[in-house]
C-alpha cells in the first residue's frame with residue numbers, strides 16, 4: 001500500500017515537472033527557417049555586430065573616436081547591403097522593422113563619433129548612450145526571432 005502511494009506521488013511529481021519544463025522550454029519566437037548555409041552567413045554577421053559593439057565601447061572608454069567610427073561602419077549600411085537576398089526573402093516585415101533601423105543607428109553612431117570631441121567627456125557619454133539605445137534593438141529582435 002505504502003509503495004503504491006509512493007509510486008503515485010513519484011509519478012505525479014514526474015509528470016508535473018515534465019509539464020512545467022515543457023512550458024518553460026517552449027519557444028515562442030518566430031522561426032525564420034534559415035537553411036544551414038544561410039545560418040552560417042547570418043550568424044557571422046551577428047558576431048560581427050557584437051565585435052562592433054565591443055570596439056565601440058572600448059573606443060568610447062579610451063577616447064579613440066577613429067576606433068568607434070571604424071567599428072560602427074562594419075555593421076552599418078555595408079552589412080545591410082551584404083545580407084544575401086535568400087535571407088532577406090525569409091525575413092518578415094516585423095524583422096526588417098528592427099533590422100533596418102539597427103544598421104542605420106550604427107551609421108548615426110559613426111557620424112556622431114566623427115563630430116565628437118574625443119577629449120570631451122560629455123561627447124563620449126552621448127556616444128555611450130546612443131550605443132545603449134542601439135542595443136535595445138539587439139534585445140528586441142533576439143526576443144522575437146530565431147534562425148531555426
Ligand code: HEC
Nearest residue numbers: 043046047049050095098099102137138141145146147148
Ligand atoms: C533584426 C533582428 C536582429 C537584430 C537587430 C540583432 N540580432 Fe543578433 N540575432 C538575431 C537572430 C534571429 C539570432 C539567432 C538566434 C537564435 O536562433 O536563437 C541572432 C544571434 C546573435 C548572436 C549569436 C551568434 C552565433 O554565432 O550564434 C549574436 C552574438 C548576436 N545575435 C549579436 C547581436 C548584436 C550585438 C546585436 C545588436 C547590435 C544584434 N545581434 C542585433 C537577430 C537579430
